[in-house]
Amino acid sequence: MDGYLGGYAVVGLVLVAGVLFVTVSFGANRLLRPDRPTAQKLLTYECGVDPVGGGWAQSYVRYYVFTFLYVVFAVDAVFLFPWATVFDAPGFGLATLVEMFVFLGFVAVGILYAWRKGVLSWV
Amino acid sequence: MKTTAELIADDPLWLSIIKVVAIFAFGVVMTLFMIWLERRVVGRMQHRPGPNRVGPFGLLQSLADGLKLAFKEDIRPVVADKWVYFLAPIISAIPAFLAFSVIPFGPDVTMFGHHTALQLVDLPVGVLVILACSSLGVYGIVLSGWASGSPYPLLGSLRSAAQVISYEIAMGLSIVGVILRSHSLSTSDIVNAQEGGWYFWLLPVSFVVYAISMVGETNRAPFDLPEAESELVGGFHTEYSSLKFALFFLAEYVNMVVVSALATTLFLGGWRAPWPLSAIDGGVLNTGWWPILWFVGKTFFFLFVFVWLRGTLPRLRYDQFMRLGWKVLVPVSLVWIVLIAASNALWNTPGVTTGQRLIFFGVGIVVLLVFALLLPDKRVADDEEFVPVTGSGYPLPPLDLSVPKSPPRRRLPAAPEPAEREMEPAAVAAADKETGDGSL
Numbered sequence: 021m022d023g024y025l026g027g028y029a030v031v032g033l034v035l036v037a038g039v040l041f042v043t044v045s046f047g048a049n050r051l052l053r054p055d056r057p058t059a060q061k062l063l064t065y066e067c068g069v070d071p072v073g074g075g076w077a078q079s080y081v082r083y084y085v086f087t088f089l090y091v092v093f094a095v096d097a098v099f100l101f102p103w104a105t106v107f108d109a110p111g112f113g114l115a116t117l118v119e120m121f122v123f124l125g126f127v128a129v130g131i132l133y134a135w136r137k138g139v140l141s142w143v
Numbered sequence: 144m145k146t147t148a149e150l151i152a153d154d155p156l157w158l159s160i161i162k163v164v165a166i167f168a169f170g171v172v173m174t175l176f177m178i179w180l181e182r183r184v185v186g187r188m189q190h191r192p193g194p195n196r197v198g199p200f201g202l203l204q205s206l207a208d209g210l211k212l213a214f215k216e217d218i219r220p221v222v223a224d225k226w227v228y229f230l231a232p233i234i235s236a237i238p239a240f241l242a243f244s245v246i247p248f249g250p251d252v253t254m255f256g257h258h259t260a261l262q263l264v265d266l267p268v269g270v271l272v273i274l275a276c277s278s279l280g281v282y283g284i285v286l287s288g289w290a291s292g293s294p295y296p297l298l299g300s301l302r303s304a305a306q307v308i309s310y311e312i313a314m315g316l317s318i319v320g321v322i323l324r325s326h327s328l329s330t331s332d333i334v335n336a337q338e339g340g341w342y343f344w345l346l347p348v349s350f351v352v353y354a355i356s357m358v359g360e361t362n363r364a365p366f367d368l369p370e371a372e373s374e375l376v377g378g379f380h381t382e383y384s385s386l387k388f389a390l391f392f393l394a395e396y397v398n399m400v401v402v403s404a405l406a407t408t409l410f411l412g413g414w415r416a417p418w419p420l421s422a423i424d425g426g427v428l429n430t431g432w433w434p435i436l437w438f439v440g441k442t443f444f445f446l447f448v449f450v451w452l453r454g455t456l457p458r459l460r461y462d463q464f465m466r467l468g469w470k471v472l473v474p475v476s477l478v479w480i481v482l483i484a485a486s487n488a489l490w491n492t493p494g495v496t497t498g499q500r501l502i503f504f505g506v507g508i509v510v511l512l513v514f515a516l517l518l519p520d521k522r523v524a525d526d527e528e529f530v531p532v533t534g535s536g537y538p539l540p541p542l543d544l545s546v547p548k549s550p551p552r553r554r555l556p557a558a559p560e561p562a563e564r565e566m567e568p569a570a571v572a573a574a575d576k577e578t579g580d581g582s583l
Contacts, residue, residue, distance in 0.1 A: 030264040038237035049386040090308045104322040142261035
């Protein structure tokens, strides 16, 4: 369990233990539970009335534009995390700081643009 | 003196397996205990006893409920997507446990004759692992809602997707604040860096943003929109039953424990003893097995706040919730990051006088003011006809709907007046008739 990837092997151990945990509990559940399905039971729940049409209804996803903003900020975070560990280490200096501020400025323009466009409010 | 990472790397396999089992036991026991605690505390807040039948003080109630769920029939709707429906609860439960692997429960101890640290693994990117696990858990919710083939779960999963996307950003940005000070993504390094002072008062803005976004991230009240009982029946788990339903519950509570443990690690000094206790006998309470006590105590503080919030606040409306995330938390975090990065760099630069630092801060404040002035104002309706309802254009009847004043009712006029009024036209007509007759 040493070396750079050794740590990840231990995380993999947790994953294996998790799969084991789920397998055992589902196995026990399968053996213990009753299984008497009827047509009525297998309908989807619709507050007491019979469901009309399929479940995968078309619905308007409000805030779908947020996913674009999310991508912007996820990329932002990818650059921010490593920068945050070294930004004031010796040898990096003011240029490192200002460069990141310029980058954050661009990201902020993104959210300001969305704000101005009214994307962030309920339509 | 070895670092924590080196210490843990020396663990033999059997010790790692013991720690993995301990992590699972911790997660499951905390879940059972938290469900009981939540029901008791919320019961107390609502003047009712809560569960008190099974075991002393009803402590075994959640165990009984869990066992009962395992004995229940498992119903899968015919329209559901079989495999995705089956995998979704597993996808949401396993990453919750995975996140525990990098949480430092305590410093160096001797366990079964082996010198090690109370932490399963100390990855150099520990915080990112936890963020990744919490993102993976969302897949479980989104896929469960989609695979059920039913409108309520579908709506719940859509809400969950938008919600977690928004609050993940705020959470990540608040963690950047911590890393700007600790210069490391490893959780044990972050705890070590807090020896001089805990980050919750060194980085108050980051702490507040994290505390809000951790409630949003775990779908807990007042941000429990994906499973809003009064709107979506049960949200994403409406169609689930038996053990799969229990797994969703397990995932939710383990996630709560994980974000609380992360909050403890990042902001409350991790396993460090609180101040008056840490001074006793040269810090003896910060060594050995004692730190587990402080760690669990601080984690329970956050867990209690979760329950407290649930007992106190009503659920936010969806648009209010998104507005808080994008218009408040994200901009505030961005400005805060710039602020602490600049001040940190300024303090660490040699040869800068206090006067120059003050000038820099003055410039910073001016820039902030300009930024604040550039923000678009709230649009004020200058139309006289516009009746403000609830503060937003949400397409529902407003809750504070005021009934418009009824128009002033015409008093029943006194008897002679209508007689006169009716007389007048009639008299005019009669007069016309007369003149007409006269002209003819």
